[in-house]
Amino acid sequence: MTFTGPRPKEPYQIPPGEEVEGPPVTARDPRAWAKENLFSSVLNTILTVVFGFVLAFLTYRFLRFVFVDAEWEIIQRNITNLMVFHFPREELWRVWAALFVLAASAGFGVGAAGTRRAVEIEEGRGVAPGRGMLLRRVAPLVLLVGVLLVAAGSLTATLLVLGVAATAIAFRLLGRRVPARYFRFVALGVLVGIVASYLVITAFGGVPRDDWGGLLLTAFLAVGGIVISFPIGVGLALGRRSSFPVIRLVCTLYIELIRGVPLITILFMSAFALGFFLPPGTERPSLVTRALVALVAFTAAYVAEVVRGGLQSVPRGQIEAAQALGLSPLKTTRLIVLPQALRAVIPALVGQFISLFKDTSLVFIVGLTELLAVAQSITKQPDFLAQGLFVETLLFVAFVYWAGSYWMSRESQRLEQRLGVGTR
Amino acid sequence: MRVLRWAFQAVFLFLVVAFLLYIWGNLTGNFERLGIRTDFRYLRQPAGFAIPDSDFRSSQSIFQALLQGAQNTAKVAFIGILLATLLGVIAGVARLSTNWLVRRTAALYVETFRNIPVLLIIIFLWSGLLQLPAIGEGREWLGLMSVSNRGIVVPWFERTGSVAVFLAVALVALLAAAAVWVWRTRRFDRTGEPPRRLRFAGGVFLAGLIVAFFLSGQPFTISLPETGRFGTTGGFRLATEYAALLIALVLYTGSHIAEIVRGAILAVHKGQTEASNALGLSGVQRLRYVVLPQAFRVSIPPMANQYLNLTKNSSLAVAIGYYELTRITGISISQGGPAPQAIFVLMLFYLMFSLFIALVTNLLNRKLEIPGR
DSSP states (O other): OOOOSOOOOOOOOOOTTOOOOOSOOOOOOHHHHHHHHTOSSHHHHHHHHHHHHHHHHHHHHHHHIIIIIOOTHHHHHTHHHHHHTTSOGGGHHHHHHHHHHHHHHHHHHHHHHHHHHHHHHHTTOSOOOOOOOHHHHTHHHHHHHHHHHHHHTOHHHHHHHHHHHHHHHHHHHHHHTSOGGGHHHHHHHHHHHHHHHHHHHHTTTOOOGGGOOHHHHHHHHHHHHHHHHHHHHHHHHHHHTOSOHHHHHHHHHHHHHHHHSOHHHHHHIIIIIHHHHSOTTOOOOOHHHHHHHHHHHHHHHHHHHHHHHHHHHSOHHHHHHHHHTTOOHHHIIIIIIHHHHHHHTHHHHHHHHHHHHHHGGGGGTTTOOBHHHHHHHHTTSGGGTTSOTHHHHHHHHHHHHHHHHHHHHHHHHHHHHHHTTTTO | OHHHHHHHHHHHHHHHHHHHHHHHHHHHHHHHHHTOOSSSGGGGSBOOSOOTTSSOOTTSBHHHHHHHHHHHHHHHHHHHHHHHHHHHHHHHHHTTOSSHHHHHHHHHHHHHHHTSOHHHHHHHHHHHHHTSOOSTTOEEETTTEEEETTEEEEOEEEEOSOOHHHHHHHHHHHHHHHHHHHHHHHHHHHHOOOOOHHHHHHHHHHHHHHHHHHHTTOOEEEEOOEEOSSOEESSEEEEHHHHHHHHHHHHHHHHHHHHHHHHHHHHSOHHHHHHHHHTTOOHHHIIIIIIHHHHHHHHHHHHHHHHHHHHHHGGGGGGTTOOSHHHHHHHHHHTTOOHHHHHHHHHHHHHHHHHHHHHHHHHHHHHHSOTTO
């Protein structure tokens, strides 16, 4: 049998000796750049001058405050308080140990994820990452750790932080060697790592979470909140899209009611009224637990909405194909719908985590000493009383929140590009 | 299979109801043991505290106090939404400016305020305002504004006579302005001349206002803040707490709105921009007639979300002592009111706010939706 269709075209070949014109080279002449970007019209020139003056003034005032006028002694002397508050000092090694465990599992997870991505790109299923420079990516985090270490001014702490970083890098290299097909076990391993780091601090005569404070409590509430609320949120999202009207109604009611009220009202309910809802005679859970319950109840509703968006983004054809293959509804959800949906919502989940991270500052109002509360209380120490040092402490706390949130939000943008969300 | 489905749902419903009944049983049991009533009669008891900057007296009921609190929440939310939208749209457009410096400044603002907890901003501003000089030696700017730790005083209208005549004439002027607007529009449709509706209608309205002012015998004057020994008289005082809350919410929400606006503008098809360039529209015209109307439609649902967030975040005023719903509830609990009911009522109030905002924005969305999409 002979092939009679049109012959495939030969790829175009450049005749020898002919110059190829590439894309025009953009002029990097600074004067041309300034003319184009700063002084292209009269209006632009005025804007440049006005904004230049305002910005220069603000930058000057800010830098002058940070490097000349500010009295950072209050931060330096209270750095341990800001990190852990009333955590027993002789047990501090547990926090460091937990950091090592966390660094190991996080590095391992990142390494394994890199291997899997490489496989996906090879198979043409993934988008090749842009040229992201590692140093630029982790800059906010490095800056944060650097500032904390400068404030601490301790050699031991510096060495320990270097150790943590080395552990993360070592485990990242180890994670690289994990074949892509075992990735789900690695994901489970990361979760085990998070739980283990919690146990390192609490188990075997450790410090119960009720004695935690400062950044440690903030991190615990944020991470604990998202980890616990994730499965609940997925359940609620599935329930809201369920074909059972009763389940749909209950889940929708829960999600919409929670989303309609401020977090502080739920925190109030949990902090002041939870005891009334427990059987008479039961001991009331501690304040930390009650705050965590409120944060989980609140975040679950928002996670549910995020996941619902992911569920809706799974093409209908996928479900129909699964049914055609004879998969049961449960298997269709578990094997076809959820993996695709959850993958698509990872960036949005990171966003939700950032908002939870910032929202943990609200537990200050019900009386817990997280980072913001510590910052407020150290200004009332006898040595620092009534000196208007709130600017220093609040600026420091704002920087900690900012560095964490900014770093994570940039990572989530990168993830978004890599997963190609919205471009498929 | 069908029977199974319903049986499963019945079991689920049974579990949910059983759980709620169990909780209810615990609640009533605990209340009985502690001798607290389970009804809402506490709402009728006298509040026992006064609310500054309002007509509320401590002999009025707790329910009345909550209504006053709702009014204060609405005062922050409404003005906050207006200002945050203004700031957000400006910052969002500025982030896409052709001017490098403007672009960078807007990015600096957005990335700073988006990544800090709003509670921290509120507390920071409040502490800052409290550091201002005391009222006797408060700072004054050109005699127009007075700033002290008791608040910011700005010029405001002061009534000196009957306003009824003025309002009546002003209404006539408004109607006349509307008529002029319609006339200019029709003329534009007929002849294609530039309509200049705003200039014509605004001129008519302004002239009407001036006529009304003198016709009714100058019913009000502008009162400037005057600093005396015991405080400022005249003008309109923004209490420290209110000012701190409002500014913080506007800065925080504005940075989020800026991101929405930026995304919405970027979502407008590139061909639209190119087409308007080809038609020879200027940069401002392109924004005003082509890009923003389309971006606006896309951004209504996420903006509605931000408006809801701003309203809910106003509850954080509880940390600085502005008398809105949450703080009044907190006070009533600390005075021995039953916590579960009080917080339940508080949630109902916020749900009503949320429903109201959702309703308004949904109506707006439906009205502005491009038909057939």
